[in-house]
Amino acid sequence: MPCQTCGDATSPAFNECQRCGTPLGQPAVSPGVPTYAVRGLGTAAAIAVGAASVLYLPSALFPVVGVRVARAAAEQADRDLLMGAAVAELLLVLPYLLAFLTAAVLVIIWTWRVRKNLEAFPGALPTMGPGWAIAGWLVPFANFVVPARVVANVARDSLWRRSTPGLVGLWWAAWLVFTFGERVVSRLDDQRYTRLTEWPRSDAEFQTYVRYYQDAIGPRLIPTAACLVAGVTLIVLIRRISAAQQDRIARAAPAWPVAPGWPGAPAGYAVGYPTQPVTGPSPQVASDPTVASPQVPPGAGGTIGA
Structure with missing residues (x-):
């Protein structure tokens, strides 16, 4: 069988x-047992994750441009150039934040749906409730472990694996490196920025801005690389899991009847059922003539005044 x-x-x-x-x-x-469509949502989540990963690059690597702007400002003693560089860096962060928030919402909804679908799959062995697919991302400290456990469980039962796919571990390790690395880099940038002269006047003060951007390049390379790895691996996981679950759900979908005239409808079929061929006029069924009740002549005294 x-x-x-x-x-x-x-x-x-x-x-x-x-x-x-x-x-x-x-x-x-x-x-x-209800199931949820995940292919379209998975595609949207994958696109949002890819957009967030790409939009992170300009803001993360902005110090490369900032060094040149700071040197030009030092040569020209132009403080407006430094101010323009700070505004440009801020404007580059805004599209990334918007894409990141969009991706976060879509990924959380997708995680909940694929975890919920496991309850309809015979043989699946969920280890955590579907509520953790949402709370796991939001609860402090739990968000360092729970999302990885939920996705690992979904990957095993959706992709027919006895053990957790290595792609899940790579994705989560890269995500943790990006999360902690971004916080460390942000704190270091804040500490160096507070030591800068707000309104530089001499060449030495302008050179502090040059060194500020130079020192920021190296530390940002680690979270940048981790962001790209986490984004690519998550996109691959979303697409594989979504396709596997959607194909399994499609196997249980009923074959709906086809209306006549639709593509694929055979001749002589109506709403999925064969019609009876008409070979001639329907025979007329003879019916007995209706027998009227006999009329009884009125008797004497049957009429008033008779």
């Missing part, structure tokens, strides 16, 4: 499919 989930041949020596873990005789999706 083939498995209804993955199609592999099953053996009566085992109680479940050796590839996907579905118990023998069980459908791909348990009847009556």
Whole structure:
């Protein structure tokens, strides 16, 4: 008997499919358990994650441009150039923050849906409730561990793996490096910025801005690389998990009837059911003539005044 989930041949020596873990005789999706579409949402989440990863680069690598601007300002003794560099860096951060917030909302909703779908998959073994798919991202300290556990569980049961895919570990390690690295870099930048002269007048004071941007380049390379790795691996995970779950849900979808005239509808079919061929006029069924009740002549005294 083939498995209804993955199609592999099953053996009566085992109680479940050796590839996907579905118990023998069980459908791909348990009847009556609601499921959620994740392909479209997964695509939107992947696009948002990619946009956030790309938009992070200009603000993270801005010190490379800032060094040149600071040198030009020192040569011309132009404080307006330094002010323009600070404003430009701020403007580059805004699109990234917008994309990051959008990606965060979509990823949280996607995580909840793919975790909720596991409850409809026979053979799946969820280890954490679906509420943690949302709370795990928001609760302090728990957000260092819980999201990785939820996604690892979803990846195992969606991609038919006995162990957690290595891509999950790579994604979460890169995400933690980016999260902590970004905080450390931001704190170092704030400390160096407070030592700058607010209104430089001499060449030495202008050179402090040059060194400020030079010192900021190296530390920012680590979170930048981690951001790219985390973004790419998360996109791959979202697309693989979404495709696997959507294909499994589609196996349990009923074959809806096709209306006549629609593409793929065979001739002589209406709403999915064959119509009876008409070979001639319908025979007329003879009916007995209606028998009227006999009229009884009025008797004497039957009329007033008679």
